[in-house]
Amino acid sequence: MSKTYYVTTPIYYVNDKPHIGTAYTTVAADALARFHRLKGEKVFFLTGTDEHGQHVARAAERAGVSPQEWVDTMVVYFKEVWERLNISNDYFIRTTDPKHVEVARKFIQKLYDKGDIYLDVYEGWYCVPDESFWLPSQLVDGKCPQCGREVELVQEENYFFRLSKYADRLLKHIEDNPDFVQPEIRRNEVLSFIRQGLTDQSISRKKLRWGIPLPFDESQVMYVWFDALLNYISAIDYGLDDEKFLSIWPADVHLIGKEILRFHAIIWPAMLMAADLPLPRCVYAHGWLTVEGEKMSKSKGNVISPHELIDEFGVDAYRYYFLREFSFGYDGNFSRESMIVRYNADLANALGNLVSRVIAMVERYRDGSVPEPSGCKGDADAPLREAASEVFGRVDTAMERFAFNEALQHIWDFVDAVNRYVDETAAWDLFKNPSQSDRLDEVLYNQVESLRLLALLLVPYMPNAGEEIWRKLGYEDSIHQHHLPAEAGWGLFPPGRKVNKGKPLFPRIQR
Numbered sequence: 432m433s434k435t436y437y438v439t440t441p442i443y444y445v446n447d448k449p450h451i452g453t454a455y456t457t458v459a460a461d462a463l464a465r466f467h468r469l470k471g472e473k474v475f476f477l478t479g480t481d482e483h484g485q486h487v488a489r490a491a492e493r494a495g496v497s498p499q500e501w502v503d504t505m506v507v508y509f510k511e512v513w514e515r516l517n518i519s520n521d522y523f524i525r526t527t528d529p530k531h532v533e534v535a536r537k538f539i540q541k542l543y544d545k546g547d548i549y550l551d552v553y554e555g556w557y558c559v560p561d562e563s564f565w566l567p568s569q570l571v572d573g574k575c576p577q578c579g580r581e582v583e584l585v586q587e588e589n590y591f592f593r594l595s596k597y598a599d600r601l602l603k604h605i606e607d608n609p610d611f612v613q614p615e616i617r618r619n620e621v622l623s624f625i626r627q628g629l630t631d632q633s634i635s636r637k638k639l640r641w642g643i644p645l646p647f648d649e650s651q652v653m654y655v656w657f658d659a660l661l662n663y664i665s666a667i668d669y670g671l672d673d674e675k676f677l678s679i680w681p682a683d684v685h686l687i688g689k690e691i692l693r694f695h696a697i698i699w700p701a702m703l704m705a706a707d708l709p710l711p712r713c714v715y716a717h718g719w720l721t722v723e724g725e726k727m728s729k730s731k732g733n734v735i736s737p738h739e740l741i742d743e744f745g746v747d748a749y750r751y752y753f754l755r756e757f758s759f760g761y762d763g764n765f766s767r768e769s770m771i772v773r774y775n776a777d778l779a780n781a782l783g784n785l786v787s788r789v790i791a792m793v794e795r796y797r798d799g800s801v802p803e804p805s806g807c808k809g810d811a812d813a814p815l816r817e818a819a820s821e822v823f824g825r826v827d828t829a830m831e832r833f834a835f836n837e838a839l840q841h842i843w844d845f846v847d848a849v850n851r852y853v854d855e856t857a858a859w860d861l862f863k864n865p866s867q868s869d870r871l872d873e874v875l876y877n878q879v880e881s882l883r884l885l886a887l888l889l890v891p892y893m894p895n896a897g898e899e900i901w902r903k904l905g906y907e908d909s910i911h912q913h914h915l916p917a918e919a920g921w922g923l924f925p926p927g928r929k930v931n932k933g934k935p936l937f938p939r940i941q942r
């Protein structure tokens with residue numbers, strides 16, 4: 432039996448409500464998970480929330496509630512928005528779950544028993560919002576090099592993880608496996624960081640109470656990042672259910688934002704090496720989004736909630752825009768204007784109109800029932816068939832590289848090919864001439880067959896649109912039971928079925 436395809440998002444820090452940046456990673460992970468399900472694979476798609484740490488404890492204090500009450504309130508915002516965005520995660524992990532706590536304690540005990548964790552004095556600068564320690568040499572103008580905020584001097588006895596011990600093995604692994612850290616710009620960043628030498632990492636905190644107590648020293652809690660990274664194995668029952676764990680681990684890909692690259696491409700693999708566990712196949716760090724050319728920040732007041740855009744454009748258009756507009760590995764700029772342009776050009780004009788036209792012609796010329804293909808060929812057929820036979824392979828290749836925008840470009844090339852076919856075959860002319868009746872049957876069948884393929888292709892990116900086209904084509908079962916490339920062959924649409932016009936897809940946005 433083949434291994435389950437395992438895709439993860441980072442677990443999101445519950446200090447804030449989700450915004451379009453948070454949703455960006457989750458929508459991409461969802462498209463990936465759905466794409467692998469479309470291929471008929473078993474998939475485990477994990478997301479969740481990071482609920483420990485000083486920043487959460489302080490936010491709870493400000494709100495006048497206990498940390499647990501605070502995280503219980505905040506987690507709802509995440510679950511709500513993922514539901515609205517049609518996120519199909521198989522599990523939702525919270526680091527306050529008893530299961531996670533148990534696994535994290537087992538894991539750290541294993542490393543302690545092995546001698547990979549030791550007690551030492553820690554002195555350094557600490558950025559509370561980022562939960563990051565910095566050396567004096569790393570500070571920029573005395574402030575956090577990552578976020579530019581004030582840092583605090585911390586000195587205390589902490590437990591350290593022997594990260595330095597794994598530096599050579601890690602370097603070799605990244606050199607030998609070019610796909611382990613992607614895209615290449617991030618891989619080079621990680622390689623040069625490791626080559627400068629790795630120092631052991633403080634992995635516990637003494638003063639803080641809101642965290643997981645160390646099993647070998649209850650006076651200390653786990654450093655929040657050490658705790659958080661373990662979600663990827665606690666969610667699939669590491670140390671609790673070996674059979675389940677081994678059928679899912681290692682992860683095929685951890686999708687992350689580039690700000691947490693070092694944790695995922697250096698510390699996490701070293702932790703796994705220390706525990707004698709296989710490494711994930713890939714860590715993919717995507718770029719950052721700006722809003723109308725500016726960095727998103729609370730102080731600028733330009734943080735956009737996904738709800739606003741879903742209200743205005745709909746869920747599928749939301750998903751489409753973010754996957755299509757940006758090259759996943761690089762930074763991108765969100766603008767309302769570009770979203771309207773994409774919506775009207777790609778969704779309303781190219782896709783929505785195509786679906787309406789084809790359904791309307793079957794209704795007008797064949798009383799709504801899809802004719803049997805007559806075998807009466809024309810010049811326009813070959814290019815359409817060729818486009819249809821090639822599209823899935825191209826999409827698949829793009830998805831292997833996490834190039835969501837390219838995958839959608841290939842699907843829209845196919846949309847264009849079908850639109851061309853509709854124009855060139857001019858069913859309205861064939862209809863006027865009774866001697867062309869056989870050709871009209873063939874043409875209408877080919878158009879419907881193209882929509883069947885298109886509906887399946889769209890499912891990972893726009894699950895509702897895929898399902899709606901499926902209904903318009905008269906299918907009564909769920910499109911999610913169907914697979915590609917298994918059902919990519921031409922001629923699988925059963926003739927005689929009645930089409931349903933229904934509501935138009937993606938009505939144009941007037942402005």
Ligand SMILES: [Zn+2]
Nearest residue numbers: 558561575578
């Ligand atoms: Zn910071």
